[in-house]
Amino acid sequence: MIKIQNLQKEFRIHQARSGLAGAFRDLFRREYKTVKAVDDVSFEVAEGEIFALIGENGAGKSTTIKMMTGILTPSGGEMQINGYVPYKQREEYVRSIGVVFGQRSQLWWDLSPLESFRLLRSVYKVDELQGQRWLERLIEELDIGSFVSQPVRKLSLGQRMRCEIAASLIHKPKLLFLDEPTVGLDVLVKQKIREFLRNLNETENMTILLTTHDVSDIEALCKRVLVMDKGKLIFDGQLHDLKETWGNGTEVVFQFKQRTTIEQLQAALAELPCELLRENEYAIRVRIVQNHEMLPYVLSTVMTAFEVSDVKIMETSTEEIVRNIYSAPVEVSHYG
Amino acid sequence: MGKMYAELIRMRFLTMLAYRVNYYSGIIIYAINIGAYYFLWGAIYGGQQQMAGLSAGQMTAYVAIAWMSRAFYFNNIDQEIAQEVRDGRVAIEMIRPYNYLSVKTAQALGEGIFRMLFFAIPGMILISFLIPFHFPASLQAWGLYLLSLLFAFVINTEINLLTGVITFFLFRNEGMMRSKRVVVDLLSGLILPISFFPGWAQTVMGFLPFQAINYYPSVIFTGAVSEARALQMIALQIVWVLVILIPITVLWQQARRKMIVQGG
Numbered sequence: 001m002i003k004i005q006n007l008q009k010e011f012r013i014h015q016a017r018s019g020l021a022g023a024f025r026d027l028f029r030r031e032y033k034t035v036k037a038v039d040d041v042s043f044e045v046a047e048g049e050i051f052a053l054i055g056e057n058g059a060g061k062s063t064t065i066k067m068m069t070g071i072l073t074p075s076g077g078e079m080q081i082n083g084y085v086p087y088k089q090r091e092e093y094v095r096s097i098g099v100v101f102g103q104r105s106q107l108w109w110d111l112s113p114l115e116s117f118r119l120l121r122s123v124y125k126v127d128e129l130q131g132q133r134w135l136e137r138l139i140e141e142l143d144i145g146s147f148v149s150q151p152v153r154k155l156s157l158g159q160r161m162r163c164e165i166a167a168s169l170i171h172k173p174k175l176l177f178l179d180e181p182t183v184g185l186d187v188l189v190k191q192k193i194r195e196f197l198r199n200l201n202e203t204e205n206m207t208i209l210l211t212t213h214d215v216s217d218i219e220a221l222c223k224r225v226l227v228m229d230k231g232k233l234i235f236d237g238q239l240h241d242l243k244e245t246w247g248n249g250t251e252v253v254f255q256f257k258q259r260t261t262i263e264q265l266q267a268a269l270a271e272l273p274c275e276l277l278r279e280n281e282y283a284i285r286v287r288i289v290q291n292h293e294m295l296p297y298v299l300s301t302v303m304t305a306f307e308v309s310d311v312k313i314m315e316t317s318t319e320e321i322v323r324n325i326y327s328a329p330v331e332v333s334h335y336g
Numbered sequence: 337m338g339k340m341y342a343e344l345i346r347m348r349f350l351t352m353l354a355y356r357v358n359y360y361s362g363i364i365i366y367a368i369n370i371g372a373y374y375f376l377w378g379a380i381y382g383g384q385q386q387m388a389g390l391s392a393g394q395m396t397a398y399v400a401i402a403w404m405s406r407a408f409y410f411n412n413i414d415q416e417i418a419q420e421v422r423d424g425r426v427a428i429e430m431i432r433p434y435n436y437l438s439v440k441t442a443q444a445l446g447e448g449i450f451r452m453l454f455f456a457i458p459g460m461i462l463i464s465f466l467i468p469f470h471f472p473a474s475l476q477a478w479g480l481y482l483l484s485l486l487f488a489f490v491i492n493t494e495i496n497l498l499t500g501v502i503t504f505f506l507f508r509n510e511g512m513m514r515s516k517r518v519v520v521d522l523l524s525g526l527i528l529p530i531s532f533f534p535g536w537a538q539t540v541m542g543f544l545p546f547q548a549i550n551y552y553p554s555v556i557f558t559g560a561v562s563e564a565r566a567l568q569m570i571a572l573q574i575v576w577v578l579v580i581l582i583p584i585t586v587l588w589q590q591a592r593r594k595m596i597v598q599g600g
Binding site for chain 2: 066111
């Protein structure tokens with residue numbers, strides 16, 4: 001469904017010289033620097049997948065999305081989506097996709113979302129009867145019925161964002177791009193949107209691409225994750241592989257009934273490759289390095305040797321993983 | 337396809353209606369302009385029967401109709417394009433299955449029809465009570481006027497598209513758009529009928545598209561030119577419509593290729 005090969009995008013950025021003399025020289029000859037915003041990115045996506053594209057600000061996510069939506073023309077590489085080459089067959093291609101830009105509105109600011117929906121239906125030449133039924137379903141599932149006839153400028157961000165999503169789906173696209181759809185939304189709205197997207201993926205087999213900074217979006221929706229850094233794709237694989245490679249393993253916190261020292265616990269666990277950290281006088285954190293089968297063994301060993309009042313098992317959060325990736329030097333890896 | 341453009345025109349209509357204060361102040365501004373020019377020309381004529389081929393009565397009609405025509409052909413789509421390019425909203429337009437420039441033209445037409453129906457026609461009726469005013473006598477003359485007004489709209493919109501598309505290359509071109517506005521108002525014959533310009537200036541302006549925007553329809557309306565000359569003017573307008581289309585097409589293709597979306 002999506003096939004991208006060696007995609008590249010270069011920008012020429014004007015470098016302003018400093019000072020008044022520099023500004024004067026800029027009038028006559030400008031200096032440019034070429035920046036590779038997207039550098040040799042390749043991946044394929046099958047129909048019905050939900051996948052996330054993550055990376056720091058300026059990693060090239062947005063540029064990639066803009067090329068995939070036919071807005072920008074790539075400087076190099078090949079791209080085929082839904083059977084079209086986006087930048088060459090833009091008008092035909094965009095009929096098969098829906099796009100939500102979290103940062104910009106596609107609704108008419110002064111009019112109600114219903115008016116926008118109406119216009120979009122004629123833009124996409126949606127069949128009158130089916131379109132109406134589909135729109136009713138969107139309105140119901142996104143729970144926007146109570147405010148769709150108010151001017152957009154009077155809606156709250158959460159209300160507006162749900163209307164944006166409805167607007168992007170008016171023509172029932174096969175592929176949906178969501179560029180940071182949950183920025184600035186509260187937890188309830190986020191949850192509603194996620195549920196809706198998951199349902200859409202299941203019932204309509206819609207392919208969904210998500211870019212986000214919100215790790216909980218990814219955990220709730222995606223199995224597959226692509227990580228970009230400095231224009232390069234540095235990871236492409238399953239979310240749990242991501243956790244394995246970049247995570248810190250599993251951590252268990254034991255709360256003991258009696259004072260227990262690290263040495264006592266270390267003696268009990270003997271040779272196991274664990275890291276022990278003291279939480280307080282009664283609690284010790286055990287870090288199990290990258291091996292899930294070890295967890296039951298650690299648990300049973302500690303629980304038979306000591307009197308334990310509480311156990312907390314903590315997996316590294318995706319958030320931490322993302323932080324690890326961002327702070328690590330670039331390293332190309334392919335999984336799945 | 338036609339349905340989509342009809343919807344776009346309708347949307348622009350609704351948007352214009354959303355801002356009532358803009359609407360009322362627009363009426364006042366047009367009324368002040370027409371009034372001021374009416375008295376100014378009254379003083380200039382000062383009892384003379386004819387100047388530069390226009391009688392005092394024809395001049396009055398010219399001033400009124402020139403402003404009323406402007407209500408129809410005038411639009412700010414160049415500034416809208418510039419704004420959309422600058423804040424990156426143009427990205428949203430590029431994910432739609434339509435041609436951006438045609439859509440802008442349809443929106444401009446929606447605005448024009450709105451102003452024509454709600455400013456110009458009531459304004460004309462109002463003015464005809466206040467100042468002596470001659471409407472074209474025949475249906476044919478009306479037809480010629482409306483036809484030339486439509487082409488005037490197309491030419492003015494094309495010029496706006498051209499200055500708007502230049503924003504894709506320069507990113508900031510307020511200066512150019514503002515000077516274009518003054519040039520169009522002056523050289524289109526809105527402020528001064530073309531026949532009042534010195535001979536050499538008229539020759540130069542013959543090679544420019546601006547007089548086709550206002551002078552042609554207005555002078556056709558006043559009945560100061562023969563029917564044959566009117567048809568010739570409309571033919572010239574059609575030529576300009578086609579000529580300006582060339583640079584727009586070339587620039588737009590260039591712009592698509594090197595488009596940068598600002599911010600995010």
